[in-house]
C-alpha cells in the first residue's frame with residue numbers, strides 16, 4: 001500500500017486541534033455553569049440543570065477522548081479513525097450549545113435575544129480560532145451553529161427572522177473564509193516543520209554514518225564506546241571490544257581496483273552486521289579497520305562471536321567483474337577491565353591482539369588478557 005504523504009500533515013493538524021481544544025478543560029465547564037444559570041431565567045430550573053449536567057458529561061467525554069488520542073500516539077494511517085472519534089465527541093458539544101438557540105429562544109424578549117446572539121457569536125468565533133488547524137473538523141464544528149441559524153426562520157418564517165438568519169449566515173461564511181486562510185498558513189508551517197525535522201534527521205545520520213558502508217563512523221563509534229565503557233563501570237556488566245581488520249586489503253585494491261576493494265568492504269560489513277545484535281555497536285574506525293563493542297558480553301561469548309565472524313568472512317566469495325575475491329579478517333578481542341581508564345586503553349589492547357593475529361599468519365582471532373599486561377592468547381582457525 002502506498003503511504004499517503006499528506007497523512008503525516010493531517011495527523012499533525014489533528015494534534016494541533018486537540019492541543020488547542022484541551023484548554024477547554026479550564027474554560028468550557030465555567031462557561032457551561034454560567035450559561036446554565038442564565039438559562040434558568042427563561043426555562044424551568046429542571047431544564048437548565050438537565051442541559052448543564054448533559055453538557056458537563058459531554059465535555060468530560062471529549063476531554064477523555066483527547067487524552068486517549070495523546071496517549072495512543074497513533075501512526076498517520078490512523079488519523080482518519082481518530083478524526084472521526086474526535087469529531088463525534090466534540091460535535092456533541094457543539095450540538096448541545098447550538099441547540100440553545102432553538103429551545104431556549106423566547107421571541108420578543110430582548111435579553112433572551114442578546115443571550116442567544118452571544119452564544120452564537122461565541123460558538124462561531126471560537127470555532128474559527130480553535131478549529132482552524134484541521135479543515136474537516138473546522139467545517140464539522142461550524143455545522144451545528146449554521147443549522148441553529150437556519151432553524152428560527154423555519155420555525156417562524158417572519159422577515160425579521162429571515163433577516164437575522166441571513167446576517168448570521170453571511171457572518172459564518174466570512175468566518176469560514178478566515179478559517180480557511182488560517183488553515184492554509186498553519187498547514188504550510190506544519191509542512192515546513194516536518195521537512196526541517198526530516199532534514200535534521202538526515203544530517204544527523206550523515207554525520208554519524210560512514211558513507212560507503214552505512215555503519216557508524218569513527219567519531220560516533222568513539223562517543224558511543226566511551227558511553228558504554230562508563231556504563232560498564234557503573235553496572236559492572238562485562239564489556240567486550242573487537243578490532244576487525246581485513247587481511248592484505250592493499251593487494252585486493254591493487255589487483256581489483258579501488259572499486260573492487262569497496263565492494264569487498266561493503267560485503268564484509270553486511271556479513272558482520274547480520275551476525276551482531278541490535279544492542280552491539282559496530283562501526284568503521286577507518287580504512288579497512290572496524291570495531292565492534294559488545295555490551296553485557298562475557299569473554300567466551302565475545303571470542304565465539306569473533307570466531308563466527310572470521311569463519312563467515314572466510315566463507316565469502318565476492319564476484320568482482322570476472323574474478324572472485326575471498327577476503328579474510330584478523331580479529332583482536334579485549335575485555336574492558338579496571339585498568340582501562342579511557343576507551344583508547346581498551347582499543348589499544350584490542351589493537352595489539354589484532355596485530356598479534358596478523359603476525360601469527362592472519363585470518364585468525366587473538367584475545368588479549370584483561371588488564372594492562374599484554375600476553376596474547378591465540379584462538380587459531
Ligand SMILES: Nc1nc2c(ncn2[C@@H]2O[C@H](COP(=O)(O)OP(=O)(O)OP(=O)(O)O)[C@@H](O)[C@H]2O)c(=O)[nH]1
Pocket residue numbers: 212245246247248249250251253257258259260261262265286287288358362
Ligand atoms: N577500496 C578502498 N580501499 C581503502 C579504503 N580505505 C583504505 N583503503 C586501502 O586499504 C589499504 C590498507 O592497506 P594496509 O594498511 O597496508 O593493510 P593491508 O594491505 O590490509 O595489510 P594487513 O592489514 O597487514 O593485512 C590501503 O591500500 C588503503 O588505500 C576504502 O574506503 N576503499
